[in-house]
Amino acid sequence: MLLAVSLVFFVGPVRGRRKKKAASHQKKHRPRASSSPRALATFLSASHRTFLAAKPPPTLDFTPENHDRCLSLRGLMDNGKQVKNDNYAADIASIREARVRIAPYIHETPVLTSKSLDSIASKRLYFKCECFQKGGAFKIRGASNAIFSLSDDQAAKGVLTHSSGNHAAAVALAAKLRGILAYVVIPKNAPKCKVENVKRYGGQIFWSESTIQSRESITEKVQQDTGAILVHPFNNRFTIRFCICH
Numbered sequence: 001m002l003l004a005v006s007l008v009f010f011v012g013p014v015r016g017r018r019k020k021k022a023a024s025h026q027k028k029h030r031p032r033a034s035s036s037p038r039a040l041a042t043f044l045s046a047s048h049r050t051f052l053a054a055k056p057p058p059t060l061d062f063t064p065e066n067h068d069r070c071l072s073l074r075g076l077m078d079n080g081k082q083v084k085n086d087n088y089a090a091d092i093a094s095i096r097e098a099r100v101r102i103a104p105y106i107h108e109t110p111v112l113t114s115k116s117l118d119s120i121a122s123k124r125l126y127f128k129c130e131c132f133q134k135g136g137a138f139k140i141r142g143a144s145n146a147i148f149s150l151s152d153d154q155a156a157k158g159v160l161t162h163s164s165g166n167h168a169a170a171v172a173l174a175a176k177l178r179g180i181l182a183y184v185v186i187p188k189n190a191p192k193c194k195v196e197n198v199k200r201y202g203g204q205i206f207w208s209e210s211t212i213q214s215r216e217s218i219t220e221k222v223q224q225d226t227g228a229i230l231v232h233p234f235n236n237r238f239t240i241r242f243c244i245c246h
Contacts, residue, residue, distance in 0.1 A: 142239035143170035160228035164190040172203030
């Protein structure tokens with residue numbers, strides 16, 4: 001089983017003088033899944049069973065020669081004409097296509113193992129360490145796939161996004177790699193290190209308030225003023241279609 005992780009943190013039990021109060025607070029605000037090593041391993045084991053139960057449709061590796069065939073398998077071709085399929089944001093063929101597209105622009109990050117977690121989960125676990133990726137996170141995969149999917153005409157006026165973290169830096173970096181402008185809307189309370197990343201990659205920053213309404217409103221205004229293409233941080237097919245198994 002191959003798992004994509006940036007970092008895994010283990011949080012120990014609550015300690016302090018007021019254990020009863022802490023326990024009561026934990027009960028009211030209990031997270032959906034515990035962060036203990038054993039609970040993590042149990043969750044990963046269940047995910048493994050779900051993964052194995054999935055039956056992907058027949059696919060082909062994407063190459064320029066079999067492009068139409070891949071689109072046909074994805075339901076995007078009908079009698080030689082490209083059609084729209086809104087059933088899924090991504091499937092295995094589109095992920096393989098993304099792998100070919102982004103390969104020149106990303107790192108091939110290592111896969112590590114942990115015998116301790118293996119013994120707890122009674123499974124062989126593999127961790128894809130995207131903390132070593134360009135930009136410090138896996139976000140560069142989706143951002144570069146979205147930006148390098150654009151035609152030259154679409155990319156001419158640059159790209160735009162709103163984010164307070166890794167996606168903002170990823171869009172700025174991917175735009176720099178393509179040689180186009182990147183406009184990034186960032187809330188005023190964003191971590192300074194994230195803002196510095198965007199600046200280092202050449203992104204042009206526009207400030208917003210911390211609310212999603214403010215972020216989207218400023219983004220819409222910037223798009224009207226610049227004509228840039230929006231690369232949404234998550235609601236974008238090409239952002240989702242990055243290949244995590246490269």
